Amino acid sequence: MTLLSERDQQQVADAIARIEQETDAELVTVLATRADDYTYVSLVWAGLIALLVPGLINYYPLWLDAHQLLLAQWLTFIGVGLLFRIPAVTSRLVPRSVRHWRAGNLARRQFLERELHRTEGGTGVLIFVAEAERYVEILVDHGISSRLGDETWAAIVQAFTEAVKRGETLQGFLTCIDACGQHLRTHVPLTHTRNELPDRLVILP
Known part of the structure; x- marks a missing residue:
């Protein structure tokens, strides 16, 4: 797994904080070493x-x-x-389809465990990475999906996946957060200041 220092993790948290100053979306980032030990x-x-x-x-x-x-x-x-x-x-x-299936399941569990489905207005956004599987997924709650379709995130996910393959996980997170922010600022603009979920990067062993 790419080791992210405290400074690296703080960069991710700072990037989330900047985006959330201009949107009602609540972003959570999760980095898993692997989705399963198989x-x-x-x-x-x-x-x-x-x-x-x-x-x-x-x-x-x-x-x-x-x-x-x-x-x-x-x-x-x-x-x-x-x-x-x-x-x-x-x-x-392990077949790629199985690895991605396991990673997708973990992403959905994290969405629930991090309570992204409980945000005001359903504006939770999960940016999930399973590094061993080279798997990236962006999951959004109904308040976001009603305004932005899945195609919005496809190119962002593809670019992030390529960054993970190159071992550039930190830069992938920063670029992904910025790209998501561009859409969220426009379609889910800030209506009032709030911060319901932690901005820190969650790392799963």
Whole structure:
């Protein structure tokens, strides 16, 4: 995960504060290291490969007895399981559609847990990033979606996703917040001063 210093995180918070001075929207940013640890994936692969051990031993006769064969299977299961727990390896085993599905689910949980659905006028905006999955999503409540369609956010999400791929997560956040602000200032202008939700960047391990 890209390490964001306290100074980096403060830059994100300051960017949100500036935008919220000109709009009724309540922005919350969340950065997740990964959407899931995918433990089940490593276990499934380890189990399947361990089951192949007897066949490989029969193909290359090693004359193992039943106890030695069982030990070989267990060692294979443990070794492969540990290997496939390495994030860089795991990410190559999990289909992109599954990774994005898990990330999308986490984004929606965060929208509810951060109480973005409880803002005055339904003006909550979540900017969510799952870094390992290289997944970016912007979720908005009804007060925003009634004025701005999904197509508004598509180009912003695409640009942010490319920044995450390049390892430029901080700059991606700052650019994304500024781009969102341009739309929000116009379509959801400030009517009265309020700050219902924290401006800080939420980091999930």
